[in-house]
Amino acid sequence: MSEGGSRGHPAIVCRCMDITEEEMLMAFKVMVRFLGTADPDTYRRISSATTGYCQGRGCLQHMQRYLARGMRELGISLDMDRLVPKKRPPLQPVPMGLFYNPEVLEE
Amino acid sequence: MRVVVVGGGIVGALTAYYLTERGAKVTLLEKRYFTYGSTGRSTGSFTAQQHHPVLVRAALRSIERVKELKKRFIEQRIPFAYRFMDDESPHVAIAMSDGDAERLEKEALIWSSGGAEVLRADPEKVTEYVPFLDPEAVRAAFITPKDYKAMPQPITWASIAAARLNGAETRTYEEVTKIEREDDAIAVRTSSGRKYVADAVVLAAGAATPKLASGVGDKFNDFVKPHYAGGLVTEPFRYVMKATVRVMRFSYRFTQTVRREFVATIDDMGEENQSLDVSDSLKFIEKASTITVKLMPVMRAVNILRVWGAYVDVTADRLPIIGWSLNAEDAVYYAFGFNDYGLSTSPYLAELIADEVSKGVRHPDLESFRPARALKQ
Incomplete structure (x- = not known):
């Protein structure tokens, strides 16, 4: 696990949303303390990790490791299925115009 | 008094809070x-654009309640409280056809009869609220400027x-499987094997409530039907859109969040x-x-990042179901069927619900919502 970035700069966990390691650790603490839960769907929404342009390609694994480590430290048993938030389309960003189809609006 | 609240959405959350x-x-x-x-699946609207005057008033009072709660929760140092209510957002209801325009006119009358401030806007005026709007796509529009x-x-x-x-x-990941009387109390059992004992159970599980209700002998299935809904979110863009656009005919809502992404939802696919x-x-x-794209042609170039499905519980009269069970009086209390306006109206209604459950009173504002009208006898 990272101990902070290089030359005093913070380690960036989610590059799309600029989320640092400190923010990931804080988000985990907030989730557990204020909501009493530790699930990936809540974790990604509180931390904002995986919600940016690449939709988690760069940071999902990191988020999962922070989640797993945090749960282990709390002594909560880990169900591996529970580490994965729901995958959604599109596979990559797609312009809205591609789906334009006036027929669907006919009454 | 021990109360189990079933359902971790806005209604359950607020009811739990007010009960404590x-x-x-x-x-x-x-x-x-x-x-x-x-x-979690719709755009977050606090809007007075409701189809019944009681709901319009509940929405207006909810906006006031939310402001108070935000202040109180910030004082308690709750981290999420800063994001309780993001921004003022005039809601712009757009009619895209002449038929829509007639219906919208009638709806707007309901909003003003409930006490909301309503502006009629011609297509040109709407472009002041909605950037990139093509005025040709708009037949008529009404705006509630004080929404959020x-x-x-x-x-x-x-x-x-x-x-x-x-x-x-x-508790999350805790599914209720059985609700039954046990001595002088109620036992709520879950799939994890736990048992919770309570004096009353509030069923605020949205579209999942009818299934729980039938376990207690209340059959809502003819009156409440879950419908498909959906949402999408785009790449971020400079923050240009305070307003929220609605097209009633399609249950469509569109805005830009304070995270700067655009979000479009259809709260009832029919x-x-x-x-x-x-x-x-x-x-x-x-x-x-x-x-x-019809309303804002430049949006054709904006990239969609994520799409999701959803459901919404549609009641036959589009009013919520709030009140004690008929079969399990004083034991099971219903708070569901909020269609697409749960967020808009529950900051006010959940407090009345907490009063009814904890004090045994009956609030006049809830009389139109009683379960009896929705139950198969």
């Missing part, structure tokens, strides 16, 4: 994760956090969704994209 404020010992149970259901927008998760989380600070117990399926669908993407 009234001294109840509360346990909140959520089958999956908080806001998993309808709450928010992301539903922070407000739900803050309410849950506040309830926990007041001593509530909360088809039943009994299995509470939340799969994404091409049909939804086409509909939401087409309406968006």
